Amino acid sequence: MQRQFSASLPAAVSVSSIRRPSNTTGIELPDRTSVSTGYTRFNAQLSRRRHNNQAVVVNPLSHLTDEELVADVYRFQAHYLESVNPEDLLRAARVAKDVRTYDEVARSEDPNAGSRLPVILEPKEKEALKAEKDVLFSERGMFIVILTVSLAAFLQGFVQQPRRDQQPKPPAAVWRLGAANASPFLSAAVFGCFASLPINDLVGRRGAMAVAAVLIFGSSLASTWCRTWGSLFGVRAINGIGMGIKAVSTPILASETAVGFWRGSSILAWQLWVSFGIFMGFVFNLIFNAAIGPGEQGPDEGGDRFSHEYKVLGLILGSPCVPALFLLAGL
Template sequence: MSEGIEKNLRSDHGEFNEKGLTQEEVDLHNNRDAKIKNPLAGIPHDILMRQVEDFARDRDLSDMTDLLKRGALVAQNPAEFDTIPGITEPEREALAAEITHKWRQPRSMYFTVILCSIGAAVQGWDQTGSNGANLSFPVEFGIPDSQYLDAAETIPNPNYEHNLWLVGLINGAPYLASAFLGCWMSDPLNNYLGRRGTIFFSAVFCLLPVIGSACAQNWYELFITRILLGIGMGCKASTVPIYAAENVPAVIRGGLVMCWQLWTAFGILLGFSANLAVRDTGAIAWRLQLGSAFIPAVPLLIGVFFCPESPRWYMKKGKYTKAYRSLLRLRNTPIQAARDLYLVHAQLIEEAHIIGQSSYVGRFIELFTIPRVRRATLASFTVMIAQQMCGINIIAFYSSTVFVQAGATPQNALLASWGFGFVNFVFAFPAVWTIDTFGRRALLLFTFPQMAWTLLACGLCFLIPESSRAHLGLIALFVFLFAAFYSPGEGPVPFTYSAEAFPLSHREVGMSWAVATCLFWAFVLSLTWPRMVAAMTPTGAFCFYAGLNLTAFVMIFFWVPETKQRTLEELDYVFAVPTGKHMRYQAGKALPYFIQKYVLRRKGATLEPLYQMDKHTQVEGATRAASVVQATQARRKSSAR
């Protein structure tokens, strides 16, 4: 980082102290005024141009100094890009189209998203292979989980409880390995190999172990292969959402990053389809159900070589020329690439003032000691643990067993599980549009109460006599309704949210923390569910998770700020707002407003916004400027007629 740039850090008034900042600069440790600022706003024109010249010289980009200057001016004041000298008409149209035609993006960007989607499909398929295999592999290895050893139910099984724990351990092995190995390996792997290299590494571990699991000759070998699979799953889940979040524009980041959940749901559906397709293959059915997950891992392994590396990762490594080349592939025009390059650079400087550089262990400790990072850690922990508290993986891991316990035949249980996978996939589609309009937080707060009552109803339906035709039908209905509410809410938000919440300096280790949280509790759920059902009955177990949904709702209400349509750099200001201020706002203003408007139906109810948006922030500024450009174009067309 050049000394000239560091000295020329600015304030909105252009007055500088010895650190390049004024007393009025937003404190990224303690943003009590909840201001969201543009790091370039307010810099005098001559100082900004000098900073850009220093930047271009220091980063071997001197041949594009003029382009970088125009890009910096656009980044500084996106609301007035239409008036910036030197901006061509095609550039104006491209900048306006970011808002008016936000899904018009380059092929390389969409190819990157497709690759990330394949990675998610691998994750989903890996989860559901064991679902169908649960009906047969325990018997194959002599660990039946029945209370009795004979069909007449007269000879007790002395290893009954031991077998329940063992089946849970084998099912949960990938999540155990992910939580304690795979997730934490992603930080050093990303450091040395980059995003693409880490995805390739994870793809290898998602390909070979599933083939090995299909060839296992005893439960020890099956357990080991699933441990190895967990290494790949953890690395992939910690890296792919970051890779997507860093490559896509802010206005559609949620809609594209949430493809992780959409295609995880698709992978779950494919896994259930594979379970059905091989159900009649006899003794090898469970082997085919586990081994079929290698199919999507192959295109992931190959396709990653054709994607651009993350520009932000290149910038973190000081490789700005390569970062610009990646941005050229990920943006429609050079002016957009130059703007994003310099804007990210400016925010990285501000992050460096409060965070600095540290070792891997140091970065992990700083997840809990640096206020801005600690708030992201708390929020990501909340959304990730809530994904397990909601109970979705009861169904994803054990739906076949649940439906058999409800009185279904093994074949009908697989069919009902396929129905769950289909609903989970179809209802994930609305989130592509709603996650960037309604927002991450709003989707969570809407869907958690719905998941609570559907699980409660599902559990109570187990009390209906099995002889009644309504017994199995209502259980399946409420399982499907639960999936329909989960898929557009808690399904896509956690991985999207965690990938964007942390600053670049802590993004890998922060995502490792978040995913390890999620997958560790997935392991706990997988391990404990067979024993929980035996001890509490299905009714008690489902009601328990219904209560956890309400607990998660309260946690999200107080601890999870909104992140929609903010650039990754602007989120530094969101997470600089003290947790106490956020909680007081939600309890003292947001909750009373909701009661006044939606319960008491008072039309005059108003809500004071928490965040004070700088007019120069990218999305707000670009939206205003785009409307001006549209109006100008409309007048030209009208006069031409």
């Protein structure tokens, strides 16, 4: 196992030369038992996850020995972060591994607190660690991330608004209207969610959200000119693909960018603004329905053609263009 780890480290770093944190009194790292084989290490992780009855999300670094952490950091830096100083990355990883311990050090009034830890915190680092827990938007750029995620969630709910015809219709027309309303959810589940993985791998989280916003903008704009249920079904299906991509990508972006102390609140912003978007969708439905007077109802054009009411209410389906543009601006 040591040979495997050492092969991933630079020549100047060897596993045997890494300083292990010593067991001392005061605020120090919890004791961990070194693992002799890779099989034992990963088997122990699997056992912990299988017996995690309370669904506790465990720090993925917490069970690594210092040797394993160093090996993983240098391997990760060599493959993904070549522009980053590996020593800086290792310093950050050691703090992240025992972030609660270092948070106690940052809040301690003892100037010697944590002096035996692998990382000696500087005053500005202590202030940053305390701000992560005490200040909601302490991270640089986190406010615009939350704003963009909220816009995406609002758009997600706003797009879901159903179309409704208040005039009595034959059963076939009701089924066609229902199919046009359901097509976004069908395509989101069947195509959009599955397409999110390759799109995220290709252009990243923010790029995937941009692709979704463009699909929703284009399909919403096209739906205002649809005059048959078949064309509306197809356009709304494209709309649903954008919904599926965005529904998968956006909450993950929120969780990846937020620190652990605020991650739950950041993810819940998605559901909050989706609900608000659905609410505003129904508000717009009421506004457009109220704007159509009884004398403006046109005759049904027969077959697959929509009535005059459908033509006017097509504006409802085009209204998501506006929040889609705001989402693109936020991205």
